[in-house]
Amino acid sequence: xxxxxxxxxxxxxxxxxxxxxxxxxxxxxxxxxxxxxxxxxxxxxxxxxxxxxxxxxxxxxxxxxxxxxxxxxxxxxxxxxxxxxxxxxxxxxxxxxxxxxxxxxxxxxxxxxxxxxxxxxxxxxxxxxxxxxxxxxxxxxxxxxxxxxxxxxxxxxxxxxxxxxxxxxxxxxxxxxxxxxxxxxxxxxxxxxxxxxxxxxxxxxxx
Amino acid sequence: xxxxxxxxxxxxxxxxxxxxxxxxxxxxxxxxxxxxxxxxxxxxxxxxxxxxxxxxxxxxxxxxxxxxxxxxxxxxxxxxxxxxxxxxxxxxxxxxxxxxxxxxxxxxxxxxxxxxxxxxxxxxxxxxxxxxxxxxxxxxxxxxxxxxxxxxxxxxxxxxxxxxxxxxxxxxxxxxxxxxxxxxxxxxxxxxxxxxxxxxxxxxxxx
DNA sequence: CGAAAAACTACCCAAAAGGGTAACATCTGG
DNA sequence: CCAGATGTTACCCTTTTGGGTAGTTTTTCG
Numbered sequence: 001x002x003x004x005x006x007x008x009x010x011x012x013x014x015x016x017x018x019x020x021x022x023x024x025x026x027x028x029x030x031x032x033x034x035x036x037x038x039x040x041x042x043x044x045x046x047x048x049x050x051x052x053x054x055x056x057x058x059x060x061x062x063x064x065x066x067x068x069x070x071x072x073x074x075x076x077x078x079x080x081x082x083x084x085x086x087x088x089x090x091x092x093x094x095x096x097x098x099x100x101x102x103x104x105x106x107x108x109x110x111x112x113x114x115x116x117x118x119x120x121x122x123x124x125x126x127x128x129x130x131x132x133x134x135x136x137x138x139x140x141x142x143x144x145x146x147x148x149x150x151x152x153x154x155x156x157x158x159x160x161x162x163x164x165x166x167x168x169x170x171x172x173x174x175x176x177x178x179x180x181x182x183x184x185x186x187x188x189x190x191x192x193x194x195x196x197x198x199x200x201x202x203x204x205x206x207x
Numbered sequence: 208x209x210x211x212x213x214x215x216x217x218x219x220x221x222x223x224x225x226x227x228x229x230x231x232x233x234x235x236x237x238x239x240x241x242x243x244x245x246x247x248x249x250x251x252x253x254x255x256x257x258x259x260x261x262x263x264x265x266x267x268x269x270x271x272x273x274x275x276x277x278x279x280x281x282x283x284x285x286x287x288x289x290x291x292x293x294x295x296x297x298x299x300x301x302x303x304x305x306x307x308x309x310x311x312x313x314x315x316x317x318x319x320x321x322x323x324x325x326x327x328x329x330x331x332x333x334x335x336x337x338x339x340x341x342x343x344x345x346x347x348x349x350x351x352x353x354x355x356x357x358x359x360x361x362x363x364x365x366x367x368x369x370x371x372x373x374x375x376x377x378x379x380x381x382x383x384x385x386x387x388x389x390x391x392x393x394x395x396x397x398x399x400x401x402x403x404x405x406x407x408x409x410x411x412x413x414x
Numbered sequence: 415c416g417a418a419a420a421a422c423t424a425c426c427c428a429a430a431a432g433g434g435t436a437a438c439a440t441c442t443g444g
Numbered sequence: 445c446c447a448g449a450t451g452t453t454a455c456c457c458t459t460t461t462g463g464g465t466a467g468t469t470t471t472t473c474g
Contacts, residue, residue: 048344074356076342091321095328101308102325104318110293110311114301118309121302131409132337148420161398161406164461177422183463184420191368192462193430195401199368202338355450371431384452390433391450399432400460421470430461439452444445 004120005031007049009040009067010082011058015107019053019082022109028116037063044075051100051120052079053112056090068097078123080115082107132205134159139204145188154181158194159201211327212238214256216247216274217289218265222314226260226289229316235323244270251282258307258327259286260319263297275304285330287322289314339412341366346411352395361388365401366408 006028010016013035020030031049034040036058043049052071056064064081071079080101081094094102100119103111134156140146147155157167164182168175182194189204191197213235217223220242227237238256241247243265250256259278263271271288278286287308288301301309307326310318341363347353354362364374371389375382389401396411398404 072340072342074343074359076345091324095325098329098332099325102321104315104321108311114293114298114309114311117298118302118306122305125305127339129337129339130413131339150421158402159406161400161403163400163402173421174423176424179461179463180422180424182461186462193368193370194461195365195370195405196368198402198405199366206335206337357451380451381453383454386432387452387454389431393432401431415474417472417474419470419472421468423468424466426464428461428463430459432459433457435455437453439450441450442448444447 003027003029004051004116005029005047005049006116007031007040007043007047007052008033009035009052009058009064010055011035012055015055015105019107019112022107022112025109026113026116035059037067040067041070044071048075049077051077051116051123053116054079054081054099056081056083056094057085062090062093065093065097068094068099072097076127078119080119134201134205139201142204142207143188147185147188151181151185151188154178155185155197155201158182159198210234210236211258211323212236212254212256213323214238214247214250214254214259215240216242216259216265216271217262218242219262222262222312226314226319229314229319232316233320233323242266244268244274247274248277251278255282256284258284258323258330260323261286261288261306263288263290263301264292269297269300272300272304275301275306279304285326287326341408341412346408349411349414350395354392354395358388358392358395361385362392362404362408365389366405 006023008016008019008030010019010033016033020033023030031047032043034043054064054067056062058064068079068081071077078100080103081099082103082105083090084105100123101115103115136147136149136152153171154167157170164175164178168178185197186192189197189200191200213230215223215226215237217226217240223240227240230237238254239250241250261271261274263269265271275286275288278284285307287310288306289310289312290297291312293311307330308322310322343354343356343359360378361374364377371382371385375385392404393399396404396407398407
């Protein structure tokens with residue numbers, strides 16, 4: 001297994017150094033230590049780490065939160081918050097970014113290491129969850145008017161991004177029929193386009 | 208919001224009391240304090256808490272791990288490990304149970320509270336996310352020509368089933384611009400409609 | 415068997431989406 | 445500072461989709 005690269009975002013140099021040493025003692029590689037939001041993003045772009053240790057408060061601002069949001073939407077890697085402030089406001093904002101860990105200073109080597117390990121493992125597991133298949137019974141469960149099997153197979157083709165023509169060809173029916181069926185499903189799903197139907201199907205599969 | 212019930216599984220009475228006090232100071236309710244695996248399971252069966260604080264080592268054994276496994280397979284509630292031992296073997300076993308948190312003693316009130324909050328929030332989110340979120344870097348990884356951030360936010364709206372008009376309104380740009388952007392993404396994704404793009408995005412997230 | 419439901423087809427019109435071209439404004443990095 | 449990338453808008457035209465109506469065939473089931 002290759003070594004894990006850790007990006008440290010911490011504006012207090014002494015603490016950053018502390019963390020870095022703890023990391024290296026435990027066979028992690030510190031890919032960089034940065035002190036500002038801008039440098040953090042620079043690092044993420046040019047030298048993507050496997051995980052980020054992120055101080056919430058950088059030079060007085062809560063810009064760690066913004067970095068966290070960016071990591072979630074763009075980079076999809078785990079990150080762990082480090083903070084001296086454990087007040088409710090900070091925590092409230094922080095938790096909405098769904099961090100893999102949250103450590104309140106003072107730091108301990110053991111605490112850092114174990115939190116890192118857990119975060120990496122859990123994140124790896126998370127990405128293994130794949131997209132569920134559509135299930136007719138699951139979908140009908142939450143509809144007043146149930147989708148028929150035929151309609152369902154049309155919906156699956158729409159879900160896979162097929163056009164009416166393609167659907168007509170694979171099902172050996174006319175495009176008129178395809179359109180009719182699809183329109184019927186729109187009534188049942190309470191939607192009005194293919195894309196909204198796809199989103200709706202995803203939603204219905206969740207409960 | 209109703210109060211959160213916490214089950215404490217900890218065989219050192221002094222520490223258990225410490226934890227319980229910290230919990231109550233932060234408006235959590237302690238549903239029970241138990242000292243053994245058997246009592247823990249008894250509690251889970253009769254009085255299911257919202258979250259469990261779980262010492263790994265109960266009277267010399269690592270039976271905390273077994274409780275964790277039971278929680279995962281049967282109860283599906285979040286749990287947080289608490290341990291004095293942060294050796295690699297313990298950690299290795301612990302991480303496979305995918306705990307929501309892992310705290311090395313000595314405990315601090317702030318550390319406990321924030322870890323609890325994060326664990327509860329993440330666990331709640333987890334069940335809502337059987338479908339993975341789209342992540343830009345993940346998608347670009349497999350494209351010759353990368354999708355820009357702006358284009359990506361458009362794609363997310365398409366993924367949610369929004370029409371060009373809706374997208375234009377939420378992003379405060381003209382529908383012409385929306386159409387232009389979308390067309391550009393079609394080139395990059397090698398698609399030619401919203402529905403095929405949605406399917407493609409799903410596919411790219413799995414590679 | 416016979417009625418009801420589901421499936422299939424056609425046609426028409428309207429709305430939305432797709433495709434191409436052109437132009438201008440920012441922004442960013444060398 | 446300049447070049448290239450990104451974002452913005454407009455215009456025109458084509459194709460695909462959506463929505464409504466109307467009808468026939470096939471299947472299913474009491």
